[in-house]
Amino acid sequence: MRDAVIDGFAFEPADLARVATPETLDKIVTDGLALRLGDASFADEIYRDIRQQAIGMPERLHDARTSIRLTQPDLPAAVPVFVTTVRWEFTVVPTYATRRFACLSDWDEYRDLDQDTAATSAWFVKPESGLDAGAPETFELVEFIVDxxxxxxxxxxxxxxxxxxxxxPRQTLEAGEPVKVADTDLGPRAPAAATR
Incomplete structure (x- = not known):
């Protein structure tokens, strides 16, 4: 009997949705992942991250494409120097009126900002890197395009x-329709020392 119930839920998710609370579904996912991975703590950590990023997210990116280009400027330097150009293109039904791109060296502030995965992109620059997170030479948003x-x-x-x-644009938010967004930013014009 128990096997039949488990098989039924596995092949008919709608049946499971009718009888399980969100908390129960979270427990089922975590327990199933723990069994599959053989590590309950790791499974809990993975699922908490996924749940935070996916469930209840007001905006979802579609057809997202990212390109990253490293170039070496023609500058004399004692160590290799690179310019990182990152371009994002995606479709989204926007709910946030403002997009923010932050570059900082404070680890606690970075973690706080990094939780706001929809409206803020955060770059962390290690303080010991010698780069100034507040300088445009370290990070610069050079382009943001909507449709x-x-x-x-x-x-x-x-x-x-x-x-x-x-x-x-206000009319973009009010329309509630998908828009195409592209942004381009330049990362450290110095030795690789930042992470997004």
Whole structure:
């Protein structure tokens, strides 16, 4: 009997949805993952991360493409120097009026910002790298486009950090329709020392 119930839920998810609470579904997923991986703690950690990123996310990116290009500028340097150009292209039904791109060296502030995965992109620069997270040479948002139209970019900075902000058009938010978004940023023009 028990095997029949488990098989039924495995092949008919709608049946499981009718009888299980969100908490029960979380427990089933975590327990199943723990059995599969042989490590309950690791399974719990993985599922908490997935749940945080996916369940209840107000915006979901579709057809997302990322390109990363490393170039070496023609500058004299004692160590290799690279410029990192990152371009994102995706489709989204926007719910946030403003997008933010932050670059900082404070680990606690970075973790707080990194939790806001929909509206904020956070870059962390190791303080010991010798790079100033508040300098445009370390990070710069150079382009933000919505449905083919460039949007104005605002920059603010304080010691050790900087933030770029872009507002979406009011009519875009009110329409509730998918839009194509592209953004391009430049990463450290110095030895690789930052992570997104």
């Amino acid at each position: 083919g139209q460039p949007r104005p970019i605002r920059r603010s900075a304080k010691a050790g950090s900087q933030t770029y902000s872009v507002s979406l």
